[in-house]
Amino acid sequence: MSSVIVSLLHNVTRKLLTVPSVLLRRGTAKDAELLVLRHENAVLRRQRPDQSATSSPTGSGLPPCPR
Template structure:
């Protein structure tokens, strides 16, 4: 039980620092990859993909 909050507290600062130090080109490339990952299910599914508010965060 206590391992999960401890893990979250120790894992977040390095990831936030990594995001802040990334170059703009790397951020743009990641955005393109994520957009493609979202576009694939939209093309393959008959019904539109419905995201929950938590998914959008």
């Protein structure tokens, strides 16, 4: 039972310590993260060419919303 409590406290502490780090990051770190996410997105698009963004009228690769 005590190992469960210790594990829970550890996870809560980790979550609480990551909040300030996210809020206090500099703009360059945020820009770098966006660059990495865009690269990952491009790689995933290349792996699934059947679902290209050009096939949809919205350009998002998603089907159009019903109106």
